[in-house]
Amino acid sequence: xxxxxxxxxxxxxxxxxxxxxxxxxxxxxxxxxxxxxxxxxxxxxxxxxxxxxxxxxxxxxxxxxxxxxxxxxxxxxxxxxxxxxxxxxxxxxxxxxxxxxxxxxxxxxxxxxxxxxxxxxxxxxxxxxxxxxxxxxxxxxx
Amino acid sequence: xxxxxxxxxxxxxxxxxxxxxxxxxxxxxxxxxxxxxxxxxxxxxxxxxxxxxxxxxxxxxxxxxxxxxxxxxxxxxxxxxxxxxxxxxxxxxxxxxxxxxxxxxxxxxxxxxxxxxxxxxxxxxxxxxxxxxxxxxxxxxx
Amino acid sequence: xxxxxxxxxxxxxxxxxxxxxxxxxxxxxxxxxxxxxxxxxxxxxxxxxxxxxxxxxxxxxxxxxxxxxxxxxxxxxxxxxxxxxxxxxxxxxxxxxxxxxxxxxxxxxxxxxxxxxxxxxxxxxxxxxxxxxxxxxxxxxx
Amino acid sequence: xxxxxxxxxxxxxxxxxxxxxxxxxxxxxxxxxxxxxxxxxxxxxxxxxxxxxxxxxxxxxxxxxxxxxxxxxxxxxxxxxxxxxxxxxxxxxxxxxxxxxxxxxxxxxxxxxxxxxxxxxxxxxxxxxxxxxxxxxxxxxx
Amino acid sequence: xxxxxxxxxxxxxxxxxxxxxxxxxxxxxxxxxxxxxxxxxxxxxxxxxxxxxxxxxxxxxxxxxxxxxxxxxxxxxxxxxxxxxxxxxxxxxxxxxxxxxxxxxxxxxxxxxxxxxxxxxxxxxxxxxxxxxxxxxxxxxx
Amino acid sequence: xxxxxxxxxxxxxxxxxxxxxxxxxxxxxxxxxxxxxxxxxxxxxxxxxxxxxxxxxxxxxxxxxxxxxxxxxxxxxxxxxxxxxxxxxxxxxxxxxxxxxxxxxxxxxxxxxxxxxxxxxxxxxxxxxxxxxxxxxxxxxx
Numbered sequence: 001x002x003x004x005x006x007x008x009x010x011x012x013x014x015x016x017x018x019x020x021x022x023x024x025x026x027x028x029x030x031x032x033x034x035x036x037x038x039x040x041x042x043x044x045x046x047x048x049x050x051x052x053x054x055x056x057x058x059x060x061x062x063x064x065x066x067x068x069x070x071x072x073x074x075x076x077x078x079x080x081x082x083x084x085x086x087x088x089x090x091x092x093x094x095x096x097x098x099x100x101x102x103x104x105x106x107x108x109x110x111x112x113x114x115x116x117x118x119x120x121x122x123x124x125x126x127x128x129x130x131x132x133x134x135x136x137x138x139x140x141x142x
Numbered sequence: 143x144x145x146x147x148x149x150x151x152x153x154x155x156x157x158x159x160x161x162x163x164x165x166x167x168x169x170x171x172x173x174x175x176x177x178x179x180x181x182x183x184x185x186x187x188x189x190x191x192x193x194x195x196x197x198x199x200x201x202x203x204x205x206x207x208x209x210x211x212x213x214x215x216x217x218x219x220x221x222x223x224x225x226x227x228x229x230x231x232x233x234x235x236x237x238x239x240x241x242x243x244x245x246x247x248x249x250x251x252x253x254x255x256x257x258x259x260x261x262x263x264x265x266x267x268x269x270x271x272x273x274x275x276x277x278x279x280x281x282x283x284x
Numbered sequence: 285x286x287x288x289x290x291x292x293x294x295x296x297x298x299x300x301x302x303x304x305x306x307x308x309x310x311x312x313x314x315x316x317x318x319x320x321x322x323x324x325x326x327x328x329x330x331x332x333x334x335x336x337x338x339x340x341x342x343x344x345x346x347x348x349x350x351x352x353x354x355x356x357x358x359x360x361x362x363x364x365x366x367x368x369x370x371x372x373x374x375x376x377x378x379x380x381x382x383x384x385x386x387x388x389x390x391x392x393x394x395x396x397x398x399x400x401x402x403x404x405x406x407x408x409x410x411x412x413x414x415x416x417x418x419x420x421x422x423x424x425x426x
Numbered sequence: 427x428x429x430x431x432x433x434x435x436x437x438x439x440x441x442x443x444x445x446x447x448x449x450x451x452x453x454x455x456x457x458x459x460x461x462x463x464x465x466x467x468x469x470x471x472x473x474x475x476x477x478x479x480x481x482x483x484x485x486x487x488x489x490x491x492x493x494x495x496x497x498x499x500x501x502x503x504x505x506x507x508x509x510x511x512x513x514x515x516x517x518x519x520x521x522x523x524x525x526x527x528x529x530x531x532x533x534x535x536x537x538x539x540x541x542x543x544x545x546x547x548x549x550x551x552x553x554x555x556x557x558x559x560x561x562x563x564x565x566x567x568x
Numbered sequence: 569x570x571x572x573x574x575x576x577x578x579x580x581x582x583x584x585x586x587x588x589x590x591x592x593x594x595x596x597x598x599x600x601x602x603x604x605x606x607x608x609x610x611x612x613x614x615x616x617x618x619x620x621x622x623x624x625x626x627x628x629x630x631x632x633x634x635x636x637x638x639x640x641x642x643x644x645x646x647x648x649x650x651x652x653x654x655x656x657x658x659x660x661x662x663x664x665x666x667x668x669x670x671x672x673x674x675x676x677x678x679x680x681x682x683x684x685x686x687x688x689x690x691x692x693x694x695x696x697x698x699x700x701x702x703x704x705x706x707x708x709x710x
Numbered sequence: 711x712x713x714x715x716x717x718x719x720x721x722x723x724x725x726x727x728x729x730x731x732x733x734x735x736x737x738x739x740x741x742x743x744x745x746x747x748x749x750x751x752x753x754x755x756x757x758x759x760x761x762x763x764x765x766x767x768x769x770x771x772x773x774x775x776x777x778x779x780x781x782x783x784x785x786x787x788x789x790x791x792x793x794x795x796x797x798x799x800x801x802x803x804x805x806x807x808x809x810x811x812x813x814x815x816x817x818x819x820x821x822x823x824x825x826x827x828x829x830x831x832x833x834x835x836x837x838x839x840x841x842x843x844x845x846x847x848x849x850x851x852x
Contacts, residue, residue: 075251075258083265090272107203116223215405278573329828367836414800461686461690468813482676501646509692515698529630542652553654685787686823
């Protein structure tokens with residue numbers, strides 16, 4: 001159940017239409033998924049969010065697009081975001097994630113969930129070796 | 143501050159010694175990081191956890207070892223696990239993650255954090271397109 | 285799908301009836317929402333929870349009732365609580381939250397989600413300026 | 427680093443003194459731990475929080491006091507609350523939790539962290555068998 | 569809505585069949601719940617996950633099986649895992665959790681949620697008394 | 711302990727200098743807090759993050775600046791972000807949050823943490839009244 005209503009005719013608003021057109025052009029598809037449709041309840045929020053998603057996810061960068069979608073899906077599962085798990089696993093599949101890679105993603109994510117809970121309970125001191133070469137500047141908190 | 147004490151002489155226990163030896167052999171290094179040292183407070187927990195970490199993270203699998211460490215670090219940040227963020231970013235760097243890749247990882251993770259909160263507030267219906275080809279079997283909940 | 289059954293006739297129990305009557309009187313409405321209906325599966329839990337919600341949310345306090353509902357909804361989205369997001373956004377709307385305020389709430393919440401993930405990954409030291417004037421007493425942990 | 431200052435002389439405020447006296451009497455100890463000392467920055471918050479903690483944790487109830495502290499510690503680790511993990515593991519130990527029980531607690535909590543992430547990624551439908559006997563009343567959401 | 573499809577005939581794969589047979593034998597029931605059915609999308613993941621769940625939850629250990637299921641359910645609620653809350657509350661009931669114990673579980677879990685948020689906002693220093701007797705070894709982070 | 715090093719001379723990079731100058735001008739202060747100093751490890755991330763924080767938090771909008779900082783701090787506590795809790799409580803205080811308002815913020819946030827856990831365990835159906843007037847468009851997930 002959504003908490004906001006999408007506009008009755010979203011593309012009547014030229015700012016919404018511009019974003020939707022850009023989504024279609026970027027993806028080479030007519031499909032506008034519900035996240036964008038509902039986000040159009042506030043044109044500013046839509047414009048700013050799409051600009052960032054396009055810059056981070058659609059522009060070439062150091063990481064492979066498929067890997068970026070897999071990281072996105074893993075964080076979304078950790079945060080319990082149903083919609084995001086669906087949309088980013090679908091995007092990862094569309095960008096070539098194999099079933100074996102998906103199983104591996106789930107395995108790593110599940111193991112992280114496990115040792116995150118363990119380390120948050122045990123709270124071992126961070127090893128000096130992990131921060132070798134990391135400089136600390138600015139006022140320290142302690 | 144840890145919540146448990148590591149054994150005074152962990153390798154006096156042959157099960158702990160076997161795990162520590164295997165950690166050293168697997169990594170080609172003498173370094174035993176604190177997570178394992180403290181986990182040795184219970185030999186069973188140590189043995190089972192290392193077996194799983196070795197199987198998932200050290201064995202060849204569909205995903206690149208560096209990518210697996212980056213996914214691990216991203217989930218750990220989402221879960222607020224200080225120790226795990228440190229250890230898995232260090233591992234990713236050791237496996238070749240460049241500074242540009244780390245910045246990209248942070249960018250994707252941060253964007254996921256953002257849209258996870260948005261989608262959890264807006265709750266748009268999951269698009270049929272995302273679940274095309276996904277079969278549902280077994281008793282349904284509704 | 286709920287995990288507990290509400291009582292068949294909740295108001296047959298005088299303690300439940302007293303809470304439901306007080307909910308109706310406090311809100312000036314006959315509507316008892318499902319959170320309270322299901323919580324009535326255990327009268328003690330219902331009595332104690334309503335007493336606290338009434339004291340914190342319905343009594344006059346330093347913050348505006350609308351603002352309190354918006355904070356409540358933001359925390360609920362961060363915690364992935366579907367029911368709570370719905371109920372507290374509805375309450376904020378009932379207390380006058382405009383659509384522009386709701387969009388602003390979503391914007392702030394989403395940005396917090398983003399920089400929370402970033403700061404949990406980067407872990408910058410807390411600036412001395414932030415804790416100026418904050419006194420530390422009692423035994424210190426380190 | 428705390429975000430608030432405890433009162434310079436907390437027990438100069440009779441409401442704070444009454445709570446601190448009751449904490450001492452309830453526990454049979456002179457020790458006031460920092461959570462209460464800092465919470466005294468706002469006497470209302472202190473009074474209400476202690477009343478609830480005393481009612482839930484110190485009064486006899488269906489569950490064993492030691493088990494209640496273990497559940498509390500597990501939830502605290504899931505929520506990444508450093509202070510709470512420490513205080514409730516210490517309380518569980520004080521109420522008789524053995525080292526073997528603590529290891530078991532960690533094992534269950536870690537496994538839950540793992541399968542929570544898996545199920546949040548896979549999202550299997552809830553089995554009808556799990557909700558057999560659970561009645562649904564009130565207006566349904568769909 | 570699941571994100572993966574279970575195999576059309578899961579038990580055609582002998583590794584899946586072996587796990588399902590062991591689940592049935594361990595539980596003394598023909599019922600295979602959806603978590604396992606869907607996890608069978610990847611036989612390795614199924615085999616490894618069941619081995620761990622069986623070892624932790626079905627083997628005798630320091631904690632009572634009912635208590636272990638209650639801890640599991642509490643962590644699952646903290647992590648917002650709908651499926652897991654259902655399956656582990658059902659398991660706890662099957663192992664004898666009374667309605668009064670369930671209400672007590674909810675009370676403790678809810679109180680933990682409350683004070684976790686409070687302590688994460690106030691950030692009181694961890695008391696020396698909580699870590700008395702806990703030894704710190706290995707390289708310290710500060 | 712940070713996971714990245716800030717640049718040795720951050721303002722030698724003109725893009726970093728431009729952001730730091732804008733932070734100083736926007737706030738009317740010479741103080742650059744550590745989040746920005748460390749984020750300068752990647753100039754792109756710094757530029758994009760500051761642009762968004764400035765747009766959302768420093769520009770006039772439907773909500774009061776103080777209220778926005780309080781919402782930010784509440785979400786940060788829910789997400790266990792130590793740095794963010796400190797920085798946004800400090801910002802809220804700088805924008806006029808009184809001690810009584812801070813106590814009220816903590817009270818609401820803590821209550822939300824409590825009922826979020828309760829509702830995530832009980833999972834009551836969302837009331838029809840909460841979604842009255844909310845339109846659903848696009849392909850439905852069920």
